Amino acid sequence: MAEQKLGNPAVVGLGGFGLATMVLQFHNVGWMGLGPVIWIGLIFGGFAQMMAGLQEMKSGNNFGYCAFTGYGCFWIALVLMFLGNHFNIYTSSTTDVGWFLVGWTMFTAILWVGAMRISNALAITFTLLLIGFILLDLAHFGYPGLTVVAGYELMVTAASAWYIMAHIVFADVFGRDVLPVGKPWF
Known part of the structure; x- marks a missing residue:
């Protein structure tokens, strides 16, 4: 009996990461309000x-397990922080959000090292994400103008994540590597 083919959960993880990141940056550069970011x-x-x-845990992929579960929790926590501030429940100051982001910057730095062992495209995505977090950290600790810079930089990050998602989807659909992701950096 043939084994049933399973989908790769990374396509959903990368799609969700990319779309949520892109939409938040539309807000950060001033193109739209916060409502769509929440949802x-x-x-x-x-x-x-x-x-x-x-x-990803079930497939034995510890990198994907950590990254997608972690950043999924990041998004839920961020949205709850926005809602808490809106409804004046456990409010977070700009500095509080800055420290929240510093923690995620450190988390991202760990995954950045791992990404360099997987593929060029993933290393680029995590390099861009790390730069974006650092810019947002600085924006929350006295340089608010960097929020817009981070917004544009993180739009490129989101597009990079979507490229990897498209690589996985197209390889399955076309039966060959249509969008190469490149060799690991080391």
Whole structure:
């Protein structure tokens, strides 16, 4: 009996990460309000990405398990912080959000090292993400103008994640590598 083919949960994780990141940056550069960020961040960036991470666990992919589950939780926590500030429940100051982001910057730095052992495209994505977090850290600790710079930089990060998602989807659909991701950096 033939084994049933399973989908790769990374496509959902990368899709959710990319879309939630992109939409938040549309807000950060001033193109739109916070409403859509809340809903995309909670559902696709948060819950769907977290579910993808939990499915990565079942496939034995510790990197995907950690990254997708972790960043799914990031999105849920971020959205709840936005809602808490809006409804004046456990409010977070700009500095509080800055320290929250510093923690995620450190988390990202660990995954950045791992990404360099997987593929060029993933290393680029995590390099861009790390730069974006550092810019947001600085924005929350006295350089608010960097939020817009981070916004544009993180749009490139989101597009990079979508490139990897498209690589996986197209390889399955076309039966060959249509969008190469390149060799690991080391």
